[in-house]
Amino acid sequence: MDTYTQTSAPLIKLRTDRGLAKFFFLSLITFGIYGIVVMSHISTEINDIATKHDGRNTMHFCLIYFIFSWLTFGIVPLVWYNNISDRIGSELKRRNLPYNFGAGTFWGWGFFGSLLFGIGPLVYTHKLMHAMNYLAADYNRVG
Numbered sequence: 001m002d003t004y005t006q007t008s009a010p011l012i013k014l015r016t017d018r019g020l021a022k023f024f025f026l027s028l029i030t031f032g033i034y035g036i037v038v039m040s041h042i043s044t045e046i047n048d049i050a051t052k053h054d055g056r057n058t059m060h061f062c063l064i065y066f067i068f069s070w071l072t073f074g075i076v077p078l079v080w081y082n083n084i085s086d087r088i089g090s091e092l093k094r095r096n097l098p099y100n101f102g103a104g105t106f107w108g109w110g111f112f113g114s115l116l117f118g119i120g121p122l123v124y125t126h127k128l129m130h131a132m133n134y135l136a137a138d139y140n141r142v143g
Contacts (some may be wrong), residue, residue: 014136018129
């Protein structure tokens with residue numbers, strides 16, 4: 001007799017190898033293209049991970065970067081980073097993952113942290129990559 005085991009783990013696994021050093025150096029070498037690609041993946045993956053639970057949809061990063069950033073003099077990207085950081089933080093809490101991340105992380109490190117000799121955005125990026133690695137690993141395991 002055959003037994004069929006149903007699992008909710010996804011068929012396509014998300015990346016869990018994001019890191020600040022790789023992001024920084026490959027973005028530098030590719031004149032920013034790698035950074036755009038990674039952020040595009042993050043905007044798509046948070047939709048894959050969280051939309052069925054929170055019913056929200058994050059706008060694709062390329063739309064923000066290429067169209068809305070210059071049309072709104074940089075205001076829409078600030079709102080987008082605030083919203084995606086909040087959404088990632090909410091999903092971390094919903095999944096009971098032990099990592100503190102949210103909109104305050106963006107405003108504290110990503111925005112105001114730039115006054116600390118420019119290292120704040122690097123800290124924010126590190127925290128963002130780490131948070132997405134946690135979410136992707138949990139999503140790969142349980143869906």
